[in-house]
Amino acid sequence: MRYEAPRKLKRAVALLSAESGVARVLAGGTDLLVQLRSERIEPDLILDIKRIESMHAIAAERGGYRIGAAVSCAALGEHAGVKQLWPGVVEAATLIGSTQVQGRATMAGNLCNASPAADAAPALIAAGATVAIAGPGGRREVPAEAICLAPGRNALEKGEIVESLYLPARPERSGDAYLRLIPRSEMDIAVVSAGVSLSLDAAGRCSAARVALGAVAPRPLRVEAAAAALIGSDLDEAVLAVLAAACAAACDPIDDKRGTVEYRTEVAGVLAKRAAVIAQTRAGGAA
Amino acid sequence: MPLDHPQDLTIKDFKIVGQRPLRPDGIDKVTGRARFGADMNAPGMLVGRVLRSPHAHARIKSIDSAKAEALPGVKAVVTGADFGAVKDGLDDGMLDVLVNCMAQDKALYDGHAVAAVAAISQTVARQALKLIEVDYEVLPHVLDVDAAMQPDAPVLHEEAADESVPAGFSKNVVRRYEFGHGDVAKGFAEADRIVERRFKTEAAHQGYIEPHACLAAMGPDGQAELWVCTQGHYMVRNTCAALLGMDASQLRVTASEIGGGFGGKTTVFIEPLALALSRKAGRPVKMTMSREEVFRATGPTSSSSIDVKIGMTREGRITAASGELRYQGGAFPGSPVEFGAMSAFAAYDVENVKTVGWDVVANRPKQAAYRAPGAPMAAYAVESVIDELCKQFDLDPLSVRLKNAAVEGTTSSFGVTYGKIGLSATLEAARAHPHYSAALGPNQGRGLACGFWFNFGGETCVSLNVNADGTVGLSVGTPDIGGSRASMCQMAAEELGIAYDKVRTVVADTASLGYNDVTDGSRVTFASGLATIQAARDAIRKLCGRAARMWGIDEDAVIWEEGYAKPAGGNAGSFEPLSLAEIAAVSARTGGPIAGHTEVNADGAGQSFATHLVDSEVDPETGKVKILRYTVFQDAGKAIHPSYVEGQFQGGAVQGIGWALNEEYIYGEDGRLQNPGFLDYRVPVASDLPMIDTVIVEVPNPGHPYGVRGVGETSIVPPLAAIANSVSAAAAVRMTHLPMSPPRIRKAIEEAAGR
Numbered sequence A: 001m002r003y004e005a006p007r008k009l010k011r012a013v014a015l016l017s018a019e020s021g022v023a024r025v026l027a028g029g030t031d032l033l034v035q036l037r038s039e040r041i042e043p044d045l046i047l048d049i050k051r052i053e054s055m056h057a058i059a060a061e062r063g064g065y066r067i068g069a070a071v072s073c074a075a076l077g078e079h080a081g082v083k084q085l086w087p088g089v090v091e092a093a094t095l096i097g098s099t100q101v102q103g104r105a106t107m108a109g110n111l112c113n114a115s116p117a118a119d120a121a122p123a124l125i126a127a128g129a130t131v132a133i134a135g136p137g138g139r140r141e142v143p144a145e146a147i148c149l150a151p152g153r154n155a156l157e158k159g160e161i162v163e164s165l166y167l168p169a170r171p172e173r174s175g176d177a178y179l180r181l182i183p184r185s186e187m188d189i190a191v192v193s194a195g196v197s198l199s200l201d202a203a204g205r206c207s208a209a210r211v212a213l214g215a216v217a218p219r220p221l222r223v224e225a226a227a228a229a230l231i232g233s234d235l236d237e238a239v240l241a242v243l244a245a246a247c248a249a250a251c252d253p254i255d256d257k258r259g260t261v262e263y264r265t266e267v268a269g270v271l272a273k274r275a276a277v278i279a280q281t282r283a284g285g286a287a
Numbered sequence B: 001m002p003l004d005h006p007q008d009l010t011i012k013d014f015k016i017v018g019q020r021p022l023r024p025d026g027i028d029k030v031t032g033r034a035r036f037g038a039d040m041n042a043p044g045m046l047v048g049r050v051l052r053s054p055h056a057h058a059r060i061k062s063i064d065s066a067k068a069e070a071l072p073g074v075k076a077v078v079t080g081a082d083f084g085a086v087k088d089g090l091d092d093g094m095l096d097v098l099v100n101c102m103a104q105d106k107a108l109y110d111g112h113a114v115a116a117v118a119a120i121s122q123t124v125a126r127q128a129l130k131l132i133e134v135d136y137e138v139l140p141h142v143l144d145v146d147a148a149m150q151p152d153a154p155v156l157h158e159e160a161a162d163e164s165v166p167a168g169f170s171k172n173v174v175r176r177y178e179f180g181h182g183d184v185a186k187g188f189a190e191a192d193r194i195v196e197r198r199f200k201t202e203a204a205h206q207g208y209i210e211p212h213a214c215l216a217a218m219g220p221d222g223q224a225e226l227w228v229c230t231q232g233h234y235m236v237r238n239t240c241a242a243l244l245g246m247d248a249s250q251l252r253v254t255a256s257e258i259g260g261g262f263g264g265k266t267t268v269f270i271e272p273l274a275l276a277l278s279r280k281a282g283r284p285v286k287m288t289m290s291r292e293e294v295f296r297a298t299g300p301t302s303s304s305s306i307d308v309k310i311g312m313t314r315e316g317r318i319t320a321a322s323g324e325l326r327y328q329g330g331a332f333p334g335s336p337v338e339f340g341a342m343s344a345f346a347a348y349d350v351e352n353v354k355t356v357g358w359d360v361v362a363n364r365p366k367q368a369a370y371r372a373p374g375a376p377m378a379a380y381a382v383e384s385v386i387d388e389l390c391k392q393f394d395l396d397p398l399s400v401r402l403k404n405a406a407v408e409g410t411t412s413s414f415g416v417t418y419g420k421i422g423l424s425a426t427l428e429a430a431r432a433h434p435h436y437s438a439a440l441g442p443n444q445g446r447g448l449a450c451g452f453w454f455n456f457g458g459e460t461c462v463s464l465n466v467n468a469d470g471t472v473g474l475s476v477g478t479p480d481i482g483g484s485r486a487s488m489c490q491m492a493a494e495e496l497g498i499a500y501d502k503v504r505t506v507v508a509d510t511a512s513l514g515y516n517d518v519t520d521g522s523r524v525t526f527a528s529g530l531a532t533i534q535a536a537r538d539a540i541r542k543l544c545g546r547a548a549r550m551w552g553i554d555e556d557a558v559i560w561e562e563g564y565a566k567p568a569g570g571n572a573g574s575f576e577p578l579s580l581a582e583i584a585a586v587s588a589r590t591g592g593p594i595a596g597h598t599e600v601n602a603d604g605a606g607q608s609f610a611t612h613l614v615d616s617e618v619d620p621e622t623g624k625v626k627i628l629r630y631t632v633f634q635d636a637g638k639a640i641h642p643s644y645v646e647g648q649f650q651g652g653a654v655q656g657i658g659w660a661l662n663e664e665y666i667y668g669e670d671g672r673l674q675n676p677g678f679l680d681y682r683v684p685v686a687s688d689l690p691m692i693d694t695v696i697v698e699v700p701n702p703g704h705p706y707g708v709r710g711v712g713e714t715s716i717v718p719p720l721a722a723i724a725n726s727v728s729a730a731a732a733v734r735m736t737h738l739p740m741s742p743p744r745i746r747k748a749i750e751e752a753a754g755r
């Protein structure tokens, strides 16, 4: 097993592309090292991206923020600007693991690890975030929901590295929120989760919305029918019931050690409702 | 001499006992200097690893290790056949231990060891495991206790049942136990109301942080050393000597520091394999379990299925109680159902009571002790039914328990008549505590439950050496799993009248001290404490003798008072008192070293009772529980070191919270364990918990010189019940299946709404 820690992104891409065996990018390592220690993977090359300086930057860009792939969740949690603009995304990042885990873990790693239960995924999908990918063929930018294809399988091609995440600008009177159900209070994996982002018009009615669910299907889901239920409404009980029903209808979960099909389907709606109300409050609307 | 009557010293103005000095092992533990099981190395050491069955139940048709043995760097391979020579000489219990450590003709559970290798590195050992070819014939398996009792269930052993089991039962039912007195039919006829319910609890693991680890070294002459993380190194010595066909004297076992045991380290798993590998390879072999191995192949507690029936008058008097308890203890006989059946109603004075326990085998790892083995599940079922009756009659649950509480003179449901016990005192303490009357909010509930544990004394041997510089070295043979070295130092210092930090306590190896039972049964502060006190008194007698010699007077004319030898009254003569240090300094001239010894099979351990009070809140839409407030009231007899008594109370409550809410062994259809790791085997994390408040009640145990009762186990008996009562109140539905994970609570709420 070889370990490389290049200082330049180009070099990193070159090393990855040249590797004939199994290669893995190392960001925080909070997934990767666990997989190594449990002997689930035996890579030939470990490519650490933390020495690449540009990957540690959080930069304002076109009214939003670009977040380097090596930015830890803890660093993100202390960034006043991102917190103010996308509180739901930051709350997802700072739910991951524990204080210690957040000191290492990255949002990009969370997405690339491609767990259907990854906490950052629904929040990023709801936020309409995009992902910048560097590779041997150049740079491409894809929506966050395009990264996870199936449990443990992401959309990156050979030699590709996620370079940064982009959180877009948003209109005034916008808010987002992320909620997950874990049986404990931390150090756990979502049994089901929901992210909601919405904007209100001057009258307090929902003018735009995105809803995403985690751990209820082989990949994090964007639920357009649920978002449609919110748009044009002021999130009254009846609307929230439609939202919950749309979420339940989108669920395609499994029975496993973390929860049952029945439970996940039901609680997805409960969390989506609650997240929608929090997002509405954050947007300055009626609670 | 008054020293021979320890009871006379029960009430005493303690100087050191009852204080909270720093523990002698504390600095090492917080700085990382402490050496645990995996921290020992030896020159030329090999790495030992185990190949484990992926099947829950399979016949082992053949094992071919030739390829593994041929791999460069592999120094030894061991399979069941290597233990063939000793098998015939073992009794049933020991044979089960052997077969559990290394499968013979069948793999009996997912994770069962089928072969072990010793190699020069982890990598080579891992490769070697992949090269061992095991030909399995997969057999049908059974996991659930009720399913295993069905007549058509897959059978694990043809001949494991004894004559206590009536004809017609599945061969998986291996023992039947019965306890009680009176006439339950008559008692139920006298009741105003009877509640009968069935409860289930899932298997939980002790969840100690330190995985099993050991370093074994056997020379060509057969002399062997074993460094091991265990609760009882004498047990390890005797067991390993038997399984390897060695003389006990040839095997010296040293106990490492221990990162938790809770009963799970009262048997052996990898130790005989490490010794067998070392014997074969001629080199030291270190073995360390991974967390996954700990979950799959050590000794979790039983899962259970329990029916409880209780009759009560409308005034709250229990007229009759009966219980039928079924525990699966994994693939071998020995589930703690006997203790469950004995302890179920032990907290109450019931005229007509009967319990029946069924010990059942299933395709799971052989259970090991877990704090108060068998009692928490039984208490859960019993205390839930009492709670329900209190609700139906609208009676205060605390008053009802007080009304029925066992007291001095009560004949318990398992036959023993109690001496001085503290159950009522814990209930009174709970009633007086502000927690009992604090207000509750919406979706919140309060639960109360009592618990009992027998406690144990057992074989104990202690040496106390008085050093020439006036300090004292104390050797005990009971591994320190909860601060016992501090308590031993306190008791020795108290007796000798010297400062706490003049005493150093070590856990001696098996060659240095006589046999000691395992650290279990909440016995150490009681039994090693009693032995320490007696060893100190033995040393005092000798110190008095030396003083007599120094003064040239009769031995009987010297007394010991507050750390000094003094002439006994005017007739003895007039001499300046001599301190321990002064006598020790000249011991070479007065007869040589001074030491006190005790060898005892201690009884009189004294039962400990507890009352737990807990508030919880349930989110009715998600079924998630939050524990809001928790208070433990327990009788410690006498708290030698109150911090470590409180630590036991808190630890028992927290492990109980885990067991009640989220911890469980989850198996797939294929009989494989689905959650062999702390991510999905959910022990509570710190942020899940409120501060666990503790109230130490002290009703001295007449069987101990200072009144000590063991506290380590009783503390895990009430939590399952107390939390279930609290959650049932908060969710407005009786929870009859543990753990009460969010999906189970949602389902119960939904079913209740649908009714």
Ligand SMILES: Cc1cc2nc3c(=O)[nH]c(=O)nc-3n(C[C@H](O)[C@H](O)[C@H](O)COP(=O)(O)OP(=O)(O)OC[C@H]3O[C@@H](n4cnc5c(N)ncnc54)[C@H](O)[C@@H]3O)c2cc1C
Pocket: A024, A025, A026, A027, A028, A029, A030, A031, A032, A033, A034, A049, A069, A095, A096, A097, A098, A101, A104, A105, A106, A107, A108, A109, A110, A111, A112, A113, A117, A118, A119, A120, A156, A160, A161, A162, A163, A187, A188, A189, A190
């Ligand atoms: C104790 C503990 C608790 C946890 N709790 C949670 C939790 O609550 N919620 C949750 O969602 N997760 C949790 N996790 C999982 C993990 O912490 C998160 O998924 C984390 O965000 C991963 O980020 P990382 O930087 O550590 O990724 P790494 O482990 O470094 O990488 C993860 C995967 O992504 C790949 N990768 C990483 N960065 C890139 C990149 N820039 N380009 C291409 N591929 C890349 C790696 O090759 C690897 O396959 C927990 C883990 C632990 C150990």
